[in-house]
Amino acid sequence: xxxxxGSTITDLPTAPTPELLAFQKALAGRYSxxxxxxxxxxxxxxxAREVALDRPVALKLLPPDVAAQPGVKxxxxxxxxxxxxxxxxxxxxxxxxxEVDGFVFFAMAFVDGGTLGDRLRARGPLSNSEAPRLLRExxxxxxxxxxxxxxxxxxxxxxxxxxxxxxxxxxTDFGIAVVGEEAHAESQKQVVGTAEFMSPEQAKGSxxxxxxxxxxxxxxxxxxxxxxxxxxxxxxxxxxxxxxDEFAPTVLSVAPQxxxxxxxxxxxxxxxxxxxxxQSGDDxxxxxxxxxxxxxxxxxxLRVFIKQTREWESYMAWCGFGxxxxxxxxxxxxxxxxxxxxxxxxxxxxxxALPIAKLAASARRLLRSGFTQADGTVxxxxxxxxxxxEFRFQVGTRTTTIDKVxxxxxxxxxxxxxxxxxxxxxxxxxxxxxxxGLSNSVGFFGLLLQELRARGRGDVMxxxxxxxxxxKAGTRLFKLAGxxxxxxxxxxxxxxxxxxxxxxxxxxxxxxxxxxxxxRESLEGLPETVASLEEDAQALRKQVSELDAILAEIGDxxxxxxxxxxxxxxxxxxxxxxxxxxxxxxxxxAALESIRLGLLYMQAGTGTVESLTMELKAAKELAGDMENLxxxxxxxxxxLDERRKTGVFELVTTAHGER
Numbered sequence: 001x002x003x004x005x006g007s008t009i010t011d012l013p014t015a016p017t018p019e020l021l022a023f024q025k026a027l028a029g030r031y032s033x034x035x036x037x038x039x040x041x042x043x044x045x046x047x048a049r050e051v052a053l054d055r056p057v058a059l060k061l062l063p064p065d066v067a068a069q070p071g072v073k074x075x076x077x078x079x080x081x082x083x084x085x086x087x088x089x090x091x092x093x094x095x096x097x098x099e100v101d102g103f104v105f106f107a108m109a110f111v112d113g114g115t116l117g118d119r120l121r122a123r124g125p126l127s128n129s130e131a132p133r134l135l136r137e138x139x140x141x142x143x144x145x146x147x148x149x150x151x152x153x154x155x156x157x158x159x160x161x162x163x164x165x166x167x168x169x170x171x172t173d174f175g176i177a178v179v180g181e182e183a184h185a186e187s188q189k190q191v192v193g194t195a196e197f198m199s200p201e202q203a204k205g206s207x208x209x210x211x212x213x214x215x216x217x218x219x220x221x222x223x224x225x226x227x228x229x230x231x232x233x234x235x236x237x238x239x240x241x242x243x244x245d246e247f248a249p250t251v252l253s254v255a256p257q258x259x260x261x262x263x264x265x266x267x268x269x270x271x272x273x274x275x276x277x278x279q280s281g282d283d284x285x286x287x288x289x290x291x292x293x294x295x296x297x298x299x300x301x302l303r304v305f306i307k308q309t310r311e312w313e314s315y316m317a318w319c320g321f322g323x324x325x326x327x328x329x330x331x332x333x334x335x336x337x338x339x340x341x342x343x344x345x346x347x348x349x350x351x352x353a354l355p356i357a358k359l360a361a362s363a364r365r366l367l368r369s370g371f372t373q374a375d376g377t378v379x380x381x382x383x384x385x386x387x388x389x390e391f392r393f394q395v396g397t398r399t400t401t402i403d404k405v406x407x408x409x410x411x412x413x414x415x416x417x418x419x420x421x422x423x424x425x426x427x428x429x430x431x432x433x434x435x436x437g438l439s440n441s442v443g444f445f446g447l448l449l450q451e452l453r454a455r456g457r458g459d460v461m462x463x464x465x466x467x468x469x470x471x472k473a474g475t476r477l478f479k480l481a482g483x484x485x486x487x488x489x490x491x492x493x494x495x496x497x498x499x500x501x502x503x504x505x506x507x508x509x510x511x512x513x514x515x516x517x518x519x520r521e522s523l524e525g526l527p528e529t530v531a532s533l534e535e536d537a538q539a540l541r542k543q544v545s546e547l548d549a550i551l552a553e554i555g556d557x558x559x560x561x562x563x564x565x566x567x568x569x570x571x572x573x574x575x576x577x578x579x580x581x582x583x584x585x586x587x588x589x590a591a592l593e594s595i596r597l598g599l600l601y602m603q604a605g606t607g608t609v610e611s612l613t614m615e616l617k618a619a620k621e622l623a624g625d626m627e628n629l630x631x632x633x634x635x636x637x638x639x640l641d642e643r644r645k646t647g648v649f650e651l652v653t654t655a656h657g658e659r
Contacts, residue, residue, distance in 0.1 A: 143281025413443025
């Protein structure tokens with residue numbers, strides 16, 4: 001796919017080439033070459049051992065016949081000198097630059113783990129947790145280079161190495177980088193780079209700067225999340241023309257599972273006008289979201305919750321199998337003995353209730369371990385992301401032509417059966433009932449094949465379980481599971497998270513229970529007020545998160561976008577509601593903190609019941625304001641839904657139009 005000017009890895013030779021043997025002879029005593037790693041337009045990369053320091057290094061050699069070409073040797077050395085100036089955790093470090101017996105080379109840190117390009121070609125798109133982290137690290141690296149006056153000009157997946165041990169992304173190959181004012185010199189105004197990841201200004205041979213690299217990084221992000229590049233054509237020249245003349249599709253239109261904030265950030269960098277992109281790598285990194293750090297192993301209770309959730313389908317199947325015997329037996333017994341038999345009907349009720357009881361038991365066990373419904377859903381989402389990565393590696397693209405055929409077989413078969421049945425009832429003609437039977441069989445056969453195929457190519461059941469636990473049914477089941485259970489101290493374990501309001505509320509409950517009985521009686525209603533504030537704060541926190549996602553979906557105000565005026569109005573309304581929610585969230589947490597401090601003062605003997613009662617009264621007054629705010633949120637959602645339905649204002653543009 002890639003049209004490479006830089007250093008695309010090619011098939012490796014099975015034995016050392018004569019030039020590599022001659023190179024090793026010249027380096028004897030300093031470096032010991034182990035094997036060739038790859039070749040590109042500007043050099044041969046080999047794995048070697050540095051004798052003096054006894055460490056692995058990567059040697060990049062400019063072949064003598066290439067070095068003899070005018071200007072090539074100087075350009076190769078420029079790459080090494082540029083890269084050697086840069087010191088950053090996400091940039092491959094250059095150790096030394098040298099020339100020995102006509103061999104021009106440099107030694108750099110060896111990064112064991114392959115390139116991002118290798119990873120994407122072998123295993124498909126990155127997960128929603130992995131992609132933003134890697135893109136942020138590359139953005140930080142480019143930001144550092146830009147601060148030093150260096151523009152890379154060939155940002156692509158094959159120039160991003162992935163460290164096997166840490167998973168860290170590291171930028172390499174500054175072979176066509178431009179420094180400072182050289183970026184604006186006429187001698188540099190030539191089309192160099194990789195067509196699929198090249199900015200419009202670079203494709204035209206115009207001056208480039210940091211914003212050109214950010215466009216290229218957005219192309220990398222587009223590819224990493226969707227498995228596709230923004231533009232394809234029969235030739236490199238055709239791709240360059242599209243970069244200049246056509247608008248890229250939105251990230252969400254090709255990778256709908258992408259978090260809206262990530263898609264919007266990448267879309268902004270794919271704009272044709274550099275002034276409308278982010279202006280620095282650090283700005284882009286900030287827009288890609290908070291750094292989640294390395295993925296940690298989930299705590300045992302969370303792993304058990306996931307396991308039991310995934311076993312539920314089998315449990316349902318066995319209960320259904322039992323019902324297939326229990327129901328006919330109960331009917332037969334009723335007919336035989338002339339009256340219902342309680343034992344049989346009791347067994348039917350038990351078989352219906354057991355699956356629900358099993359889920360409730362899983363939820364209760366999780367709550368007893370100090371985890372919440374949110375912990376369970378986050379853990380399940382992480383497990384789904386991991387399984388999706390495995391599926392993409394095993395089977396590639398999730399939906400293929402065969403899947404579409406099965407889907408249409410289901411749709412046409414079931415639709416045909418419905419029409420045939422209706423015509424049969426209306427006309428009484430037997431042929432329609434025959435067609436109903438055939439169409440129904442075809443439809444259900446297509447449904448079965450589609451389901452089996454979907455389960456073999458993606459974590460379908462995991463996604464259904466996640467939707468259940470995050471929905472109203474899951475929330476009610478957790479509430480049912482928590483009935484009669486005392487509050488448990490939050491778990492502190494890998495993969496767990498506690499919102500500030502929950503931590504403060506639990507501490508307030510503990511302090512309240514430690515007060516003398518008569519004091520607790522005089523503060524009647526405090527636990528309920530704390531619980532209400534916690535619930536309000538969590539609802540507001542969720543609201544802020546949802547409104548942030550909506551703002552990301554809308555995108556920033558761009559006068560060139562269709563319906564820009566409508567977009568600006570809706571964005572302003574959403575932003576106002578979001579800011580109000582953020583303000584009320586802070587007020588709710590502050591009220592909780594005041595109650596906790598009041599309890600601490602009372603425990604220390606310096607507080608009074610009267611002062612704490614006033615804090616409780618103020619906290620209760622927040623409830624009305626919060627309900628009004630939630631109503632405002634619902635109004636914003638109504639406006640957005642109306643815009644989507646009428647088409648007057650589309651939040652996500654899927655056609656080729658500037659955002």
